[in-house]
Amino acid sequence: MAATKHTLVALVENKPGVLNRMASLFRRRGFNIESIAVGHSEVPHLSRMTIVVDGSTAMVEQVRKQLDKVIDVVRVSDITGDDTVDRELALIKVKATSSTRNEIIEIVDIFRASIVDVASGSLTIEVTGDEDKINSLFNLLRSFGIKEIARTGRIAMTRGASGSLSVEESLSKARNKRQKTA
Amino acid sequence: MKMTGAQIICEGLVREGVEVIFGILGGAVLPLYDTLPQYPQLRHILTRHEQGAAHAAEGYARATGKVGVCMATxxxxxxxxxxxxxxxxxxxxxxxxxxxxxxxxxxxxDAFQEIDITGITLPITKHNYVALDVGSLARIVKEAFYLAGSGRPGPVLIDLPRDVQIDQVEFHYPSRVNLPGYKPPLQGHSVQIKKAAKLIDEAERPLIIAGRGVIVSGAYNELKQLAETAQIAVITTLLGISCFPESHILSFGMLGMHGMAYANMAVDAADVIIAIGMRFDDRATAKVSAFAPHARIIHIDIDPAEIGKNVRVDVPIVGDVKAVLSALNKQVISTEHIDWLHQLDDWRKEHPSTVIRGSEELLPQYVIRQIYESTRGQAIIVTGVGQNQMWAAQHYWYNKPNSLISSGGLGTMGFELPAAMGAKVGCPDEIVWCVAGDGGFQMTIQELATIVQEKVAVKIAIINNGYLGMVRQWQELFYGRRYVATPLSGPDFVKIAQAYGLPGLRVTRKEEVAPAIEEAMEYQGPFLIDFMVEPEENVYPMVLPGASLAEVLEEPKGEVAAWPRRSTP
Structure with a gap:
């Protein structure tokens, strides 16, 4: 089975140790986390995580199920192949001299990125987009000399009115399930 | 009413129906232990090592189905x-x-005796807590018991800082839990159940493989109904033993590495397998790529992560075994599989697997068989791990529900004595036999002091072969009989027993076995028998590592005993 990149989106309770619990599962199953992004969700006590992993569909499905068993994980979905919006943010510090500065600014404009800091020998660029866009910008800037890069990792959301993993829907699903089985 | 953290814990334990706590105190739990006398309904049993406390709580839980509790500093x-x-x-x-x-x-x-126990137990608990605030304690206790006992049961740890035990707060015990991330599925999906029923109806060579899930959900009658309605042979995993009476005409023993040859052959030939509350452990499946090559598999389990984990599954049904089987039984059509059952019966005659060869030596299998005879199959058997465990699984016939307690997944030597103690504490009216090896027994031998102090009438049979026997067997078969680090010169177990304050007997000859067991049974308290068995006896049948279930190695042909294959009480 071919290993491909999978995007998992998880809704988790914002409790100490939850990241550790999830990371521990990936470690135990021998998975490498490509990126992981965590932030608050629309509900205060819940966080949303986007995890990108490499693996065959069957293996990722096994990990998804194991993650779902973690008590603090409300829900986790593999949204690979769904119609999604994927975004990543990167900060790139690039060497800039008086002779290269204009050229860099042109590239930044083309990518609809922005310059967030200017120093005598460098420019710091903020760029948002999918990974391909960030990689292309990175490749173009490489010839000027990259001093530092920081990337957030992917965050993702399914397109359309009903999110695949909105808090409201996930919670009501959990409630229904409990009622049905009570 | 204001209560201390320690009181809240005790209140919670009482409300959760806890009768007994196995534990050892220490500095960090002194406030909690100081509170225990206020709750006389909580019996505390002081073990001699915390491992013993955990296994005893397990033995209690496995025997009663209730949540076991252990405590440590x-x-x-x-x-x-x-x-x-x-x-x-x-x-x-x-x-x-x-x-x-x-x-x-x-x-x-890094304070004195500080360790990150929640970090350490993170991958081996269903969930764990550090109670950093006395106000959260009641909720944590409530959740811990709910999580431990519901869905697929498992261990939950609560780490309790010393000062939280002393802090006070108004006590409210929650009536229900709010865990949005925890939703054990109970009812199976009706479409899947329909598919399974259809597959069962179409089957020519169906086979049930039943595991511990049947025992956990108490689905004994449902399993029996399914087997009898559709006339399906039942084999079990090690931990599934006693979920289906072994004297039943449809019972065909245990599968796996040391399973009965005919059970393994049945798996190999079956065209539909109904796997119930089991997880396709590698000791059960043997070479997984060659497992049940002709079968379509229905897998019923409460844990969705078990579906498709080890073995491809055709019809997964996620839910509680009892609920799923009751629904399934409504749809399964009464049928017969006479030819197939005859075939299985023939295999059982040709490959009896549990016949004990005629020998004047004291064979370990004979000891187990004699325990069966003397207890009329009515005891709870708690085993160690290794050869003694396999002989106990093979040569005692389990007709009584939930009557075998054994460490299956982890295979923990030293489990037997404390677990037997816990089982006896939980089921004081039952006869509990601890079947130990001389190796494993020495790993938790100090619990003899506990059973004497607490007057726990466990009967102990040490299958003493002077070796770490199962490993020795592997060295004999695969390492040119080089017995590296397996010979044990044990202590005099009879003297050990006497020193701890319980009677002990040594048995070296076959004819002494039955009288010794009778004497142990008649004695009111705990009793130990040291059976000096044939040292190099091997466990057969055996599926060699890497082989498939079909390639089962049987006991080399010798004299066959005139012992009856099976006797029904």
């Missing part, structure tokens, strides 16, 4: 529980472990 107390917690995790045993922790201001300072 911080640091080494907590780490000593780890083996027992892992054992409970792998065998889905409901357990709540409460550990003391250093006071909050000392956490993270």
């Amino acid at each position: 911080s640091g080494p107390g907590a780490t000593n529980l780890v083996t027992g917690i892992a054992d409970a995790y792998l065998d889905s045993v409901p357990l709540v472990a409460i550990t003391g922790q250093v006071a909050r201001p000392f956490i993270g300072k």
Whole structure:
């Protein structure tokens, strides 16, 4: 089975140790986390995580199920192949001299990125987009000399009115399930 | 009413129906232990090692189906529980472990006896907590018991800093839990159940493989109904033993590495397998790529992560075994599989697997068989791990529900004595036999002091062959009979027993076996028998590592005993 990149989106309770619990599962199953992004969700006590992993569909499905068993994980979905919006943010510090500065600014404009800091020998660029866009910008800037890069990792959301993993829907699903089985 | 953290814990335990706590105190749980006398309904049993406390709580839980409770202090107390917690995790045993922790201001300072026990037990608990605030304690206790006992059961640990035990708060015990991330599925999906029923109806060579899930959900009658309605042979996993009466005409023993040859052959030939509450452990499946090559598989389990984990499954049904089987039974059509059952019966005649060869030597199998005869199959058998475990699984016939208690997944030597103690405490009216090896017995031998102090009338049979027997068997078969580090010169177990204050007997000859067992049974308290068995006896049948279930190695042909194959009580 071919290993491909999978995007998992998880809704988790914002409790100490939850990241550790999830990371521990990936470690135990021998998975490498490509990126992981965590932030608050629309509900205060819940966080949303986007995890990108490499693996065959069957293996990722096994990990998804194991993650779902973690008590603090409300829900986790593999949204690979769904119609999604994927975004990543990167900060790139690039060497800039008086002779290269204009050229860099042109590239930044083309990518609809922005310059967030200017120093005598460098420019710091903020760029948002999918990974391909960030990689292309990175490749173009490489010839000027990259001093530092920081990337957030992917965050993702399914397109359309009903999110695949909105808090409201996930919670009501959990409630229904409990009622049905009570 | 205001209560201390320690009182809240005790109140919670009482409300959760806890009768007994196995544990050892220490500095970090002193406030909690100081509170225990206020709750006389909570019996505390002081074990001699925390591993014993964890296994005893497991034995109690496995025998009663209730949540077992163990307690230890911080640091080494907590780490000593780890083996027992892992054992409970792998065998889905409901357990709540409460550990003391250093006071909050000392956490993270590498204080005396401080250890990150929640970090350590993270991969071997269903969930764990550090109670950093006395206000959260009641909720934590409520959740811990709910999580441990519901869904697929498992161990839950509560780490309790010393100062939280002293802090006070108004006590409210929650009537229900609010865990949005925890939703054990109970009812199976109706479409899947319909598919399964259809597959069963179409089957020509159907076979049920039943595991511990049947026992956990108490689905004995449902399983029997399914088997009898559709005339399906039932084989079990090691931990599934006693979920279906072994004297039943449809019972065909245990599968796996040391399973009955005919059970393994049945798996190999079946065209539909109904796997119920089991997880396709590698000791059960043998070479997984060659497992049940002709079968379409229906897998019923409460844990969705078990579906498709090890073996491809055609019809998965996620839900509680009892609920799923009741629904399935409504749809399964009454039918017969006469040819197939005859075939299985022929295989059983040709490959009897549990016949004990005629010998004047004291064979370990004979000892087990005699325990069966003397107890009329009415005892709870608690085993160690290794050869003694396999002989106990093979040569005692389990007709009574939930009558075999054994460490399956983790395979923990030393489990037997404390677990037998816990089982006897939980079921004081039952006869409990601890079947031990001389190796494993010495790993938790100190619990003899506990059973004497607490007057726990466990009967102990040491299958003493002077070796770490199962490993020796592997060395004999695969390492040119080089017995590296397997010979044991044990102590005089009879003197050990006497020193601890219980009677002991040594048995060296066959004719002494039955009288010794009778004497042990007649004695009111705990009793130990040291059976000096044939040292190099091997466990057969055996599926060699890497082989498939079909390639089962049987006992080399010798004299066959005139012992009856099976006797029904």
